Amino acid sequence: MKDQLIIKMVLDAWNQYLKRTDDLFLQFTDQDLLKQIAPGKNTAKYLLGHLTAVHDRMLPLLGLGQPLHPAIHEDFERRPDGDHVNKYSTADLRRQWSEVNTALNNAMATLTLDQWFERHNAVSPEDFNKEPHRNKLNVIINRTNHVAWHYGQLLLIKNKEE
Amino acid sequence: MKDQLIIKMVLDAWNQYLKRTDDLFLQFTDQDLLKQIAPGKNTAKYLLGHLTAVHDRMLPLLGLGQPLHPAIHEDFERRPDGDHVNKYSTADLRRQWSEVNTALNNAMATLTLDQWFERHNAVSPEDFNKEPHRNKLNVIINRTNHVAWHYGQLLLIKNKEE
Numbered sequence: 266m267k268d269q270l271i272i273k274m275v276l277d278a279w280n281q282y283l284k285r286t287d288d289l290f291l292q293f294t295d296q297d298l299l300k301q302i303a304p305g306k307n308t309a310k311y312l313l314g315h316l317t318a319v320h321d322r323m324l325p326l327l328g329l330g331q332p333l334h335p336a337i338h339e340d341f342e343r344r345p346d347g348d349h350v351n352k353y354s355t356a357d358l359r360r361q362w363s364e365v366n367t368a369l370n371n372a373m374a375t376l377t378l379d380q381w382f383e384r385h386n387a388v389s390p391e392d393f394n395k396e397p398h399r400n401k402l403n404v405i406i407n408r409t410n411h412v413a414w415h416y417g418q419l420l421l422i423k424n425k426e427e
Numbered sequence: 428m429k430d431q432l433i434i435k436m437v438l439d440a441w442n443q444y445l446k447r448t449d450d451l452f453l454q455f456t457d458q459d460l461l462k463q464i465a466p467g468k469n470t471a472k473y474l475l476g477h478l479t480a481v482h483d484r485m486l487p488l489l490g491l492g493q494p495l496h497p498a499i500h501e502d503f504e505r506r507p508d509g510d511h512v513n514k515y516s517t518a519d520l521r522r523q524w525s526e527v528n529t530a531l532n533n534a535m536a537t538l539t540l541d542q543w544f545e546r547h548n549a550v551s552p553e554d555f556n557k558e559p560h561r562n563k564l565n566v567i568i569n570r571t572n573h574v575a576w577h578y579g580q581l582l583l584i585k586n587k588e589e
Contacts, residue, residue, distance in 0.1 A: 267429075267430050267433075268429050268433075270544070270560055270562075271429075271430075271433045271564070273560050274560050274562075274565050274568055275568065278568050278569065278572060302583065303465035303466075303583040304465075304466070397432060398432055400432075400436075402433070402436065406436055406437065406440050410444060410571060410572060410575040413575040413579075414575045414576060414578060414579035415579055416576060417578075417580045418579045418580060418583065421464065421465040421468055421580065421583075
């Protein structure tokens with residue numbers, strides 16, 4: 266019973282920060298997306314692509330399928346914000362953000378209680394034997410903290426003067 | 428066994444973000460603490476007091492004792508950043524941050540597995556019967572996301588030009 270409870274707790278927190286962040290992106294105009302969270306720092310547009318890329322990679326990490334938009338992984342994860350981001354339209358990035366989160370949450374809903382405690386695909390079976398906390402549920406805990414981190418930054422753009 | 432594993436997972440994430448944030452505060456000079464995370468937004472000094480106040484209130488919330496520094500709760504939680512923060516020295520705020528986290532983590536270490544799944548003190552026994560996810564472990568999940576949120580903001584001050 267506690268196992269089910271803990272999965273609910275972890276998924277509730279994930280969904281809470283995903284919704285808070287999604288609500289912010291929906292409030293932002295395309296002009297807002299071009300703003301930097303602080304002088305010389307990432308734009309909201311870059312963070313939109315970055316969070317989409319990180320969530321897209323959760324599909325294979327959790328054994329839930331292929332990523333939907335592998336083309337953006339390099340540009341929004343390995344490379345810092347810059348001119349290369351101009352080749353992506355805000356409309357495309359908004360659509361991909363929505364697609365990825367929907368696909369991910371739908372796929373996550375199929376996982377059984379036991380599957381949540383199985384290893385994720387970035388850890389070998391040998392290492393998992395020694396470190397059983399490196400399971401799929403732990404990926405959600407870590408990615409929730411990651412989205413909360415960037416949510417705090419994106420909040421700085423809300424109601425920002427031009 | 429899964430119960431013990433999940434407590435380790437939740438506490439590992441808490442300790443990871445607490446350490447990351449603490450490392451940042453240690454890197455910051457007193458001058459850095461006076462900087463705003465973005466123009467017109469909170470100073471790092473305010474966030475230092477804010478996180479200390481929120482963590483201090485976790486002591487009574489988790490049934491682990493009285494808060495150590497109730498005097499700062501109002502000034503760093505209910506009130507936004509402003510001139511009233513000047514009456515606190517950075518040295519005092521740094522010391523309180525350290526004291527509170529040490530006291531909190533020492534007290535948390537005494538909780539048994541079953542106690543982590545007991546209600547926290549902001550929920551009534553009646554409500555907890557209906558919503559058993561509102562337990563002590565859930566407080567840690569939520570406060571980890573909270574510290575990650577502000578950690579993302581504090582990072583913006585790192586290496587910031589004067």
